[in-house]
Amino acid sequence: MTPGARLAAAIGILSEAETTRLPLDRALERWAKANRYAGSKDRAAISAHVYDVMRTRALLADRMKSEAPRALALAALKLAGGKSVDEIAALAEDGKYAPGPLSEEERAQLEGAGPAGPHDPRNLALNYPAWLDPYVERAYGEALERELAALNQPAPVDLRANLLKTDRETLQADLAAEGINAQPTYWSPWGLRLSSPRRLRGLKAIREGEAEIQDEGSQFVSALLGAAPGDKVIDYCAGAGGKTLAIGAMMAGQGEILACDVEGRRLKRLRERAKRAGLFNIAVEELGPGGLTGMEGRADRVILDVPCSGTGTWRRQPEARWRLTPEGLIRYSGEQAAILEEAAPLVRPGGLLLYVTCSLLREENEDQIAGFLEKHAEFETLPWSACLPEGWPRPGEGAADFLRLSPASTGTDGFFAALLGRAA
Template identity: 40%
Template sequence: MRLPGRLSAAIDVLSEVETRKRPVSEALKSWGLANRFAGAGDRAAIGNLVYDALRRRASHAALMGDDTPRALVLAVAIRDWDEDTVALNASLAADAHGPAPLSDEEIARVTGQLSDDTPAHILADSPQWLAPSLERAFGDNWIAEGQAMTGRPSLDLRVNTLKSQPDRVVKSLARFAPRHTPIAPNGLTMPAGPGDARTPNVTTDEACLKGWFEVQDQGSQIVAALVGAKPGEQVLDLCAGAGGKTLALAAAMANKGQIFAYDSDRNRLAPIYDRLKRNGVRNVQVRAPASGALDDLVGKMDRVVIDAPCTGTGTWRRRPDTKWKLTPDLLAARTAEQSAILAEGARYLKPGGVLAYITCSILPGENDDRIAAFIATHPDFASLPPADLWQAAFGSNLPPNLETTGSGITLTPRLTATDGFYFNALTRPG
């Protein structure tokens, strides 16, 4: 497919997302099944157009004076992909499979600039109702943080030290030119390319099939390391999901001690079994959801890890459609769940144990506020100093601007070149 056909397909997919409220991944898959002539490169390019349009939906719509799929996709092609308007219009006029050429008004708009009085939330490409929360989280830098969320994410890997080492994986994936991550000691990264660049398909590589690495954002690796799990400890991963952080904890513990992996949703937990086997993990006991499934663990855990259900605002680069679907009601539901699971997690700690609270959110209401509310009802708990946690995990000083007012740590694309994550570790006297 040539660019005009790809633009037309992206407009169709985005229309499907908008009108039928479908997740982008589902709409792209459906388009691919209905258009089997399209190759892998075509599907990747169309996906890039759609995701880029949603990442900067607010600012592109404001510039174009229109939020239709056509307006958004054309803005991406010219402003993000650097297509020349004259050359693009010539190709659109000559290709029956593409959208209509740009009008004079569209050209004037797409080559112009946003006005000086453009609202801040549009500059930040964020929902207007979240502006106060984002400003509270990041102060004067909140617009820059929002803009950083509009970029494409890198592809990050965590080398499984139970089976391999970073340099060995680098050699296996040399054709993709992986680099060592700047913070996570066993991480590798492949920066996202521009335009129609495809994401490296590493999951079919022999090294992946052998369990030498797992695809995992560096931010997720960082918060897993901050948990501080040590060989021989008893650890409860209370919201294990598919097991990404469980696997990282098992490697940190060198397969010694015991991790209990639990999730209230049996379907989310299902993939963990194959992943444990492929990674060579032997110190994880999976606890399926059932009445009394964790009763024998009450008061016995050295560490309880809560990777809490959240709005996922930290993953807006990967799932930009969720940015525009988030509502105050959904946020309220998540904060209620978070408070409940923090209280539940505390039951399993032994005296002197550590309660690690993690979200992939950048909103204070899901992060510092939840910790403050928990401490208000559990005054025997206190947060551990973030600088000490960072030093213990990485042997270096905590980078500037990562510590929150509530003694947590926030990671963001702008500050750490990762997805957005929050971490807070609490303990009570032994």
């Protein structure tokens, strides 16, 4: 492909992602499948450009006075790629598959486009919607710039060794034999971090259930449940089951896990993954209106990985920050409170409830727990590390009740976790 054709492809992918609201990685995959003539270097260059746009979108839109994918893609060539306006103009006309000549307005906007300066609003440099300013200020305070800057960096790829079939050292050696360099993760004794991102679905370890793709932070919060062989566990918002499978391995495949979700298609994927992982103690149930019935007071442990804004995953899904709205955040908060109310009765007296989000906003985290405890005197907050397996490192200092992970503080995706105990 010519450089101009690559630019046109990036614009097309950005347009499709915006129109369909597909995750950015899915939009890139769809384009690659439909354009198999594109080589690996073409795909890498197009992907890099698309992510450059999303990781600088606030500044690009401000400088171009437009949120159109073409305007953003052109501006990214200058502000993220360091190209001159003449070089950009040449790219835009580079062959019949290029996006086409610059308009006078585009050239004028590009000529005046410069980096974020000291007089610009901070959301332009840190790449987030201006309406979120009071929310991130409340979440981070003085650490705001460091934390949000880390959310603009590329995310690593982590694997979790399935201890029912292998161990971390053996998995590392098996990956090396396939030409993949991976190093042990620090926070999770189950994890390996790849030295460079690559497509993994065809790996023998993945095909045979010896490894799962799972961020180190997700592995860590799964361990907080402290699930043991013989326990009865409910994963109330299981989704495709990453945490379900990690918990099942903790339980050595013994005991009972009921994985629930409102989307049956995601549970179908979990069934397939559980079989591959050698976990036959996992049952699934699609939730209808009113939640799960007939299980009140029967679960030793319940994990709620609730729907949320996903602010902790912005480095992995940079487009998500532009799809979040004030109304959406209110909706998430309502859903979280409702799920807590539905799931709390499932915990037996003396049992545990683990509340998890991949959000960094207090409205979805500390505020939710405070509101829940006001209504439920039978529950109390426990130290987040109360059930963490012996020998695991403990991020952060002090005796805080809640766990916070973030790219800046732990090098993981952003997570919040609160462990609650029900009175016996």
